[in-house]
Amino acid sequence: xxxxxxxxxxxxxxxxxxxxAELVFFASGRTLNVKDHRRDGDSLVLTLRSGGEVGCDAALxxxxxxxxxxxxxxxxxxxxxPDTTIDSNSPDSSAPYAEIIDxxxxxxxxxxxxxxxxIEVESGYRPGARSPKGxxxxxxxxxxxxxxxxxxxxxxxxxxxxxxxxxxxSLLARFPRALALAAYNAGGAAVERFGGIPPYAExxxxxxxxxxxxxxx
Numbered sequence: 714x715x716x717x718x719x720x721x722x723x724x725x726x727x728x729x730x731x732x733x734a735e736l737v738f739f740a741s742g743r744t745l746n747v748k749d750h751r752r753d754g755d756s757l758v759l760t761l762r763s764g765g766e767v768g769c770d771a772a773l774x775x776x777x778x779x780x781x782x783x784x785x786x787x788x789x790x791x792x793x794x795p796d797t798t799i800d801s802n803s804p805d806s807s808a809p810y811a812e813i814i815d816x817x818x819x820x821x822x823x824x825x826x827x828x829x830x831x832i833e834v835e836s837g838y839r840p841g842a843r844s845p846k847g848x849x850x851x852x853x854x855x856x857x858x859x860x861x862x863x864x865x866x867x868x869x870x871x872x873x874x875x876x877x878x879x880x881x882x883s884l885l886a887r888f889p890r891a892l893a894l895a896a897y898n899a900g901g902a903a904v905e906r907f908g909g910i911p912p913y914a915e916x917x918x919x920x921x922x923x924x925x926x927x928x929x930x
Contacts, residue, residue, distance in 0.1 A: 734747070734748065734780035735748070735749065735779055736777070736778050737774060738774065738777070738778070739774055740774070740775050745845070746847060757771050809838045810851070810874060813874050814832075817878045821879060821882045822882065823881055823885065826927050828877075828881065829926075831877070832852055832874075834926070835848075836851050836853055840869075849867040849868060849873070850867045850868050850873035851877065852877025852880075852881075853877075854867045854877060859876065862876035864876045880897070884896045887901060888901075890924075892909065895909075895911060898916045899911045899915075899916045
């Protein structure tokens, strides 16, 4: 007997065209970014971005939608040169994307050392980075943030860094530095709701790591 969730999931299978990336929403509240999906009897087979497939009961899935932004294939992602080293303590021109960071930071009035620390913690300076939640690029822009700053390709380092710095600047205008960093990670609404850094282990560790890196600079 099909549940309501099965009906929703299987009805999507009948109309959905293959997409470059899809978001799978589970009844548990979790989401998963996949390359594609197909029906196999009462199950759904999900093609993983990292390769391979996994099957699951269709009743566990509430819906599948095209991702708002394409997930870069390995050959499309811009990569650092193998001999590139990352040193967030060094503000000189040998650091990755130093010219972009310094130029945009100066223009927007944001500490370039803080920007470097955010990039290091967010993506490890990997311009093709993509989180399970859909955050993209060097400064891990969410799709809504990318749209807000008119970024058409969030995997382009210059566009990503500029939008990330502008977003960080907007948060620094609203909150003290530590809370602005917490808002960058968990959202401004969460900071306002809790009246400080939200009690999330991820967010507290995120803020601590960035401030520690800035302190070493």
